[in-house]
Amino acid sequence: xxxxxAEDDPQAAEFVAxxxxxxxxxxxxxxxxxxxxxxxxLHDHDVLVLDRMMPVHDGIQVLRALRSAQVHVPVLLLTAxxxxxxxxxxxxxxxxxxxxxxxxxxxxxxxxxxxGRRSSNAGGSxxxxxxxxxxxxxxxxxxxxxxxxxxxxxxEFALLEELIRGGGKTIxxxxxxxxxxxxxxxxxxxxxxxxxxxxxxxxxEGGAKDIIETVRGVGYRMRAx
Amino acid sequence: MIRWHKSAxxxxxxxxxxxxxxxxxxxxxxxxxxxxxxxxQQLDVDLDDEADRLLAExxxxxxxxxxxxxxxxxxxxxxxxxxxxLYDRKGEEIAGNLPHPRPRPGKYTMQFEDRDEGLDTIxxxxxxxxxxxxxxxxxxSERMDRIDRRMxxxxxxxxxxxxxxxxxxxxxFARLLHDKLGRIALQAYAVxxxxxxxxxxxxxxxxxxxxxxxxxxHMLARIEALIANLRLVSGALAHDLRTPLTRLRQRIEDAADxxxxxxxQDELDRATREVEDVLGLFGAxxxxxxxxxxxxxxxxxxxxxxxxxxxxETYEPAFAEDGRRLGWLxxxxxxxxxxxxxxxxxxxxxxxxxxxxxPVGSEVExxxxxxxxxxxxxxxxNGAGIDSADRARALERFVRLDAARSTPGFGLxxxxxxxxxxxxxxxxxxxxxxxxxxxxxxxxxxxxxxxA
Numbered sequence: 001x002x003x004x005x006a007e008d009d010p011q012a013a014e015f016v017a018x019x020x021x022x023x024x025x026x027x028x029x030x031x032x033x034x035x036x037x038x039x040x041x042l043h044d045h046d047v048l049v050l051d052r053m054m055p056v057h058d059g060i061q062v063l064r065a066l067r068s069a070q071v072h073v074p075v076l077l078l079t080a081x082x083x084x085x086x087x088x089x090x091x092x093x094x095x096x097x098x099x100x101x102x103x104x105x106x107x108x109x110x111x112x113x114x115x116g117r118r119s120s121n122a123g124g125s126x127x128x129x130x131x132x133x134x135x136x137x138x139x140x141x142x143x144x145x146x147x148x149x150x151x152x153x154x155x156e157f158a159l160l161e162e163l164i165r166g167g168g169k170t171i172x173x174x175x176x177x178x179x180x181x182x183x184x185x186x187x188x189x190x191x192x193x194x195x196x197x198x199x200x201x202x203x204x205e206g207g208a209k210d211i212i213e214t215v216r217g218v219g220y221r222m223r224a225x
Numbered sequence: 226m227i228r229w230h231k232s233a234x235x236x237x238x239x240x241x242x243x244x245x246x247x248x249x250x251x252x253x254x255x256x257x258x259x260x261x262x263x264x265x266q267q268l269d270v271d272l273d274d275e276a277d278r279l280l281a282e283x284x285x286x287x288x289x290x291x292x293x294x295x296x297x298x299x300x301x302x303x304x305x306x307x308x309x310x311l312y313d314r315k316g317e318e319i320a321g322n323l324p325h326p327r328p329r330p331g332k333y334t335m336q337f338e339d340r341d342e343g344l345d346t347i348x349x350x351x352x353x354x355x356x357x358x359x360x361x362x363x364x365x366s367e368r369m370d371r372i373d374r375r376m377x378x379x380x381x382x383x384x385x386x387x388x389x390x391x392x393x394x395x396x397x398f399a400r401l402l403h404d405k406l407g408r409i410a411l412q413a414y415a416v417x418x419x420x421x422x423x424x425x426x427x428x429x430x431x432x433x434x435x436x437x438x439x440x441x442x443h444m445l446a447r448i449e450a451l452i453a454n455l456r457l458v459s460g461a462l463a464h465d466l467r468t469p470l471t472r473l474r475q476r477i478e479d480a481a482d483x484x485x486x487x488x489x490q491d492e493l494d495r496a497t498r499e500v501e502d503v504l505g506l507f508g509a510x511x512x513x514x515x516x517x518x519x520x521x522x523x524x525x526x527x528x529x530x531x532x533x534x535x536x537x538e539t540y541e542p543a544f545a546e547d548g549r550r551l552g553w554l555x556x557x558x559x560x561x562x563x564x565x566x567x568x569x570x571x572x573x574x575x576x577x578x579x580x581x582x583x584p585v586g587s588e589v590e591x592x593x594x595x596x597x598x599x600x601x602x603x604x605x606x607n608g609a610g611i612d613s614a615d616r617a618r619a620l621e622r623f624v625r626l627d628a629a630r631s632t633p634g635f636g637l638x639x640x641x642x643x644x645x646x647x648x649x650x651x652x653x654x655x656x657x658x659x660x661x662x663x664x665x666x667x668x669x670x671x672x673x674x675x676x677a
Contacts, residue, residue: 102471185570194542
């Protein structure tokens, strides 16, 4: 993917850019908001990673300028502030995802992946998801394994849906908390883990054993078929 | 709505009316006494003059002249205004119109039995006349009584007038003050609820209320400036301190990637978790300041019942895995205006507290109910509870009660729940659940109806 990273702290920018390049992405770095705007006018990108606080134009200003110019590239907004309203403000300005500094690199990488995938899948609304022997019917809220129905709780269903939509890429614990449970804070209890173990138990019973892999310290992904 | 029995202004106005009434009564009493006194003196002078004139008759023509004079006076005195009597030395009334035995000489008020009117009071001047006679001139006190009655009537009228005007004034005064103070109190509540930029209304009259409002506004402006300053500093702190911490964490991650030796990798993972703990504490402090400081929150109507169900379902497996039971009793369809994210986090904090501070095998229950314009979201456990003496301290920042020293946590969980409840215009109640602790968030509905 072609990624534009706008970050005023050179050390942080270098760390993130190196990590993303290691994953096979091509990364352009802009040191402030004005640079970022100029670069977006010259080149197309698959994903933008914008720091919320930057000199000249901050992340929100860049984002508003882009959206008002009808540029719909997916944007991940980064911020150092722990403010509750920043997330809402960022999303309202048109950000697609939001990550509070400091973050683990794996968290950022997973979110960038997810954003890139979302833009390439855009337009195709599906009612069926498939992964190996598993088939999910999103309208009837049904999961079948080789034709046999597996009964799942609503949250377990949502959990499996997120992972399958991830297409084998890692989905982090925090991403799952936000999308499946709408928790925008870090609970100190292993709630994702316990729900995941129940889901795995039900899937194994239904014949899809070990279909979900744990990525240690980061999250989960569907095992390649 | 004025609660009259609790209105200080009404009390003051009533006291003022009472003072005024007492004053009017005192004034009237003084005037009455003075007038009565003057009138009596005048009467005494008149009676003396009449007695003098009769005695002058006596000096001119001795007893027969006096008897004649008294007799003609009685005959001429048709209006019965004056009463005359002449007694001889044996006490017989030899002239006059007073049906009364011979009294003592002097100047006094006495009563006698009147043929027509019964007991009557008269003012008497009685003088010894040479030869053992006694001359008496008296005036019926009815004249004075008539004047007294007229004065009493006018006094009662005036008093009632003063009372009526005073009471009317008191209520109007109380209502005016109540309205003025009410507007100030309303604004103060708005400020306490986070609208720090709200100001008291100031009119251009420049009266006492305007002075009060202006001084409060001055105070609010100062507070707002301080809060803004604090937010600026904490924002800068967040940025300045998180950036080096982020780098530290990145370095550790890099080192862990570069290092192939498992034992060192484990150590580095542990170091990452330590950094994460520091960052977590930092985030918790910032968030608490943010909620307490009154930063703008995303307040929207949402269904607390749906939220409670969702959080309960989320935690149930984790509780079961740890050997505790989580139950919930949620009244459906309960809308309030607020930050659903913060309420979810608060409920989650309460649940984590309940699980952390109770022994394995404990039961924890979430209940959601409504009443008195409030939504009550509570978490009850059957653990050891908190001593009533420690409950207030449990809401202070960084306070970790002795019993909790050995468990992980920053001591910011309950303070956040408390701050969130207060930002929603409610409060957090910690109560004895006999046994265990019941933590209840009281959240006012704020006029949003309970959706079916």
